[in-house]
Amino acid sequence: MLRQYELVERVKAYAPDADEAMLNRAYVYTVQKHGTQKRASGDPYFSHPVEVAGLMTELKLDQDTIITALLHDTVEDTLATIEEVEKLFGPDVARLVDGVTKLSKIEAQSEKERAAENLRKFLLAMSEDLRVLLVKLADRLHNMRTLHFIKSEDKRRRIARETMEIYAPLAERVGMYEYMREMHLLAFEQLEPEAYATITGRLTQIRESDGGQVDAIALAISQAMTEAGVRCKVWGREKHPYSIWKKMAERHVAFDQITDIMAFRVLVDDVADCYRAIGILHTTWQAIPGRFKDYISTPKSNGYKSLHTSMIYERSMRIEVQIRTWDQHETNEYGLAAHWAYKQGVVQPDGQVGWLRDLVEVLDASHDAEELLENTKMAIYQDRIFAFTPKGALFQLPKGATPIDFAYAVHSDLGSMAVGAKINGRHVPLRTTLANGDVVEIIKSRTASPQLSWLGSCVTGKARAAIRRAVRAKERAEVAQIGRQLFDEIVERLPAGKVGKKAITSAVKRLGYRSDEDLMVAIGTAKLDDRQVMEALVPGSTAALPDPEQWPKQERAISIRGLTPGMAFHLADCCHPVPGDRIVGVRRPGVGVEVHSIACEDLANGQDRDWLDLSWGERSNGAVGRLRCVLYNRPGTLAQVTGIFAGNMANIVHLEMTQRDDLFGTYEVDLEVRDLAHLTRIVSALRASDAVAQADRL
Known part of the structure; x- marks a missing residue:
């Protein structure tokens, strides 16, 4: 654990003007507040916030972020309050600590409502100040490093799954690949212990038996560059165990069939040297077709820039090589954090957080917890492709995206007005899947509106949320x-x-x-x-x-023959029997007797043997019948249908649209009716209407 003076010295090394007294006060405050609290490892609890602060100093983050890291658990786990933090350390620190506190329990596998609410707070706090996310990622990384001390296997797996599904993807989205790789490795060890042990064991064998081959390849690459006049540094490593396991799962192959285990990194002085270096590699060794990727001319959405290629070394060994400048390397490894270095202040880099604005739009548009979680995961976790507008503007979209997704990525209003598309100058349906490098032109109409059927043809959370909202x-x-x-x-x-x-x-x-x-x-x-x-x-x-x-609420008086006097019963929701139907009863433990229509499909499964022969009593007048109505998608059709219900003295209990496309809308309607004859007359009136394509009782 970092000592107090060591932490202060680290900060002062890159930020000489930092307030030493404030840093000391924050260190002492967290030690006092956490007092005798212990972690699962047996260490004092305050060692955790101190180590998180240490991680922040490695990224050279500003003073307020370091203090936030020291205090991030005090409000949640001690008697400290936000008001007290603000009084002692200022409003900026209080706001950051409050933001991190709200993110303390994001559980991807918990109840959807709680998970969605936590995720909502997380995204809103991130959108206000991304330093909140940086502290939270460091907090989670240190917790993962000590995860093995937790005795409960279920708890370890839950935390690991949460890390794999929420925090590691977020680290990737802000370009913090070092954090992402370590989170993946530690979570992989808990979630797939056998696979982890097998792969790390095989990598150890390769390392022990390679006879210095990795160093030899790195030297050969370096010599080829030097002979061509390109200054560089080269080093090699085995690929990450989790990425190997993921590739094995995706390709359905064994470890021995993964040929590109080795990866090499080449760092050069400037961008021109990056392209010279790729030319040297491709003329010295055989390049593997289709494996060259240029993330310098078209960076990833998190700001990642690099050239990637795969090639054959000495006729048999496949190796992967990444080429980048020194500045690009720093940004690639620490992403957003590299832009928050103390000297650069707190200006959030616009190019790296455009996806976050999309997430905030998803928050506004999502209707319920399930929708929010679905749309947010879509926005965070998917692989990307690049597509262009006719004027050359570049947009990054998930693989599988369609012109609908593209239109909403350009602007929400354009998505709402889309009626067609051109891809590379050719007219195509809106459901067409985009390929990397496509030029997409959206054909629009001011009279158009989003259709529910579009949900089957789009993959971005932003598009799906906007369509559902419209x-x-x-x-x-x-x-x-x-x-x-x-x-x-x-x-x-x-x-x-x-x-x-x-x-x-x-x-x-x-x-x-x-x-x-x-x-x-x-x-x-x-x-x-x-x-x-x-x-x-x-x-x-x-x-x-x-x-x-007192219309239209009818007094429902239901009596059933065949039941013991006083026996509880209710009309089944699956078939909605009404007086006039042939009925039977089914005994249900704890709920009495369910009354079903004899034609109910739920009775056909044969599982319920204890049936009662029932009939309607003399005082049976009024029940709820359910209809499915398919209406033409024209203005006023729904009003015509409700007019039919009113004209036939039937009260609407529930009305819900279940499907909609360009031509039709399907509704399920629950109506209070007197009996079967009353319901039949309503169905006949619906079928006679030119607003109704189909009407049936459910």
Whole structure:
């Protein structure tokens, strides 16, 4: 563990103007606050934040980041407060510590709601200041280094999986490859211990038996460069055990079939020498076709720049070589952190965090936890391709991306107006998969709108979130229109026959909604019945109505013959039986008797043998029937259908769109009806409507 003076000396070595007293105060503060707390290793707990601060000094980060690293666990694990931190160390440190504290428990495999909320906090804190992420990555790296001290195997595997799925990809996305590789290695050891032991064992054998071959190849490359007048440094290494295992899994091959185990790195003075070096290699040894990658002219989205090639050394050995400048090497290994060096201040490099802006858009557009996690993982974890606009602007997209993804990458408005595309000058469908280097032109129309079917043809989280948001907004507008029509009908039944804006505003507040539109949506989706709306508009108005007028909420009186008096029962949700259907009962432990239609598909599996022969009693009047309606995708069709329901005195209990494309929209509707004859008349009326392509009972 770093001693207090050692930590201060490290910071002062690259930042002579750093506040030594402040650094000492932060060191003492974390030691005092964590007190006698112990880690699983038995070490004092404060050794952890001190080591995290040490990792930050290796990256030459600014004073506030070092202090944040020292204090990052105090608010969560001790009696310290953010207010106290701000008073002692200033508002910037307090903000950073608060940000890291919010990121303390991102669990990719936990309940989706909690995982999504933690991820939401993580991304928002990152977007405000990326130093929060740098501290959190160092925190996780040090925890992984001491993971073996935790006795519970399940806990070790959970932390390792979390590291593999969340933190290592984030380290890669900000270009911190050293952190990423070590996280992968330590997580791989816990998640696949047998594979880890086998691969590391084989690598040790190769190392012991190579007879200095790696050094010999590095020397040969260096000599070829020197003879051509290129100054360089060359070194070689075995590939990372996790990357070897990943390649074995992807190719379905054994270790012996992986031929390019060795990788070499060539560092030169400038970019011109990078291209001279690649020419020297390709003229000295045989290049493997299709394995040359130029990340200097087209860098990765995290700022990574390098030339990659694979070649045959001495007729049999395949080796991989990476060529880069010294400056590029520093950025490649430490990525975003290299831009946060103390002398460069705190200006976040724009080119490296464009993907983060996309993530913030995903936050705004995601509807629920599952959607947020899906879209965020898409934005963080996928391999990339490069595509161009006709004017030459470069966009990086995941493999498998389509023109829809490209359009949303250019601008959200362009995605919403897309109707077609040209790839390399040729008209193609929007679902066409893009290839590396494609020139993409989006054909747009101001009258167009995103379609739900596009979700099957796009892979970026940004595009999927925007499409879902647009479709939901369109559905909401249609439902609000229906609700407004129903609202007008409700108002007509009030004693006064009309209401003013003030009464509507008061009703919205009484019912707990934020706007008129929210109220109309609630009415359109049957979250409110007529009586509730009337009472909210004119308190006491429903008391004056005679009972028969209290439409459309029907009193449901259900009695079933064949049950013991007092026996609990409920109508099954799978088949929605209504009076007039032939019915049977199924005994369910703890829930009484489920009443099913005799034609219910759930009864056909033969698993439930304890059936009761039932029939409807004399007082059976009113149940919920479910319909599936396929409507033409035209303005006003949904309003026509709800008019049919109203005309047949059927109350909508639930209305949900289940599918939508360019031509049709499919809805499932739950209706309160009197009996089978009533439901049948409604189905017949729907089938006779020119707004309905198909109507069936479910």
